[in-house]
Amino acid sequence: MKDKLKTFIKRLTSLVLTPLRRxxxxxxxxxxxxxxxxxxxxxxxxxxxxxxxxxKPYAIYVKGYSMRPFIEHTRDRVFLxxxxxxxxxxxxxxxxxxxxxxxxxxxxxEGDRLTLQGDGNVRGVEHCREQDVSGVVTQYIRPRRTIxxxxxxxxxxIRLWRRLRPVRRYLLFIYKAIV
Numbered sequence: 010m011k012d013k014l015k016t017f018i019k020r021l022t023s024l025v026l027t028p029l030r031r032x033x034x035x036x037x038x039x040x041x042x043x044x045x046x047x048x049x050x051x052x053x054x055x056x057x058x059x060x061x062x063x064x065k066p067y068a069i070y071v072k073g074y075s076m077r078p079f080i081e082h083t084r085d086r087v088f089l090x091x092x093x094x095x096x097x098x099x100x101x102x103x104x105x106x107x108x109x110x111x112x113x114x115x116x117x118x119e120g121d122r123l124t125l126q127g128d129g130n131v132r133g134v135e136h137c138r139e140q141d142v143s144g145v146v147t148q149y150i151r152p153r154r155t156i157x158x159x160x161x162x163x164x165x166x167i168r169l170w171r172r173l174r175p176v177r178r179y180l181l182f183i184y185k186a187i188v
Contacts, residue, residue, distance in 0.1 A: 022186055054110040057089070058102065058143035066090045068150060071112060075127030076100070078184050079167065080112075085151055087112065089144035095123065098167055100146040100158070105135040112146070116171065128170060131178045 057067050068088045071080045080087065080100075089102055100114045103125060113135060117124035121139040149156040149163075156163055173180060 054102070055108065058104065058110065061089055061091045061102070061144035064091055066147075067144070068148075075129045076112060076114075077129035077181065079128050079163075079170075080149065081188070085149060087146045088148035088150060090147045091143070092145045095139060095142055095145060098164070098171070101125070101142045102144050102146075103135075103137045103142045105137050105141070110143070111135055114167070128167075129181060131181070 057069060060067050066088060068086050070083060070086050072082060074082050087100070095101060095115055095118070097115050097118055100112060101123075102110060102112050103123070104110050105125070111125060111127070113125035113127045113130075115123050116126045116134065123137050123139060123142070125135045125137065126133070145158075147158050149158065170177075
């Protein structure tokens, strides 16, 4: 009985969400099928970090799902630049342990201590200092458009998403079903 219910729910969900998936893919593009070489993050993010510290901006493809729904795995790129100050709500590339980098959003700032969390994470947080931050996202580069990080619509969505933290798990479930 339990298996039949699960199967029924999966079929119903698929039936309801198929038109939403089509609309999403039409609007945002699909993941590129072009072959590309991937390196482990610790192998090349150290070099990217060094370039950013020298003041050279850099664009990287994002790997991982921790920044969903704002940044999608292998579809989106982010343009990073070095900044002197960081604010709550900024997405930053930071070193949280030797050789371990994350691209997460600042959710809390106390002096020079920062608390980071991915938009797609329900619980886990990371801690670092301001001097461990290599750069901040200034543009989100999607297949058909580029969105500045200070775009008022995007900033409103990010603020709303942060407030929805208690129900984020359910919203992410729906989002994953659509994408």
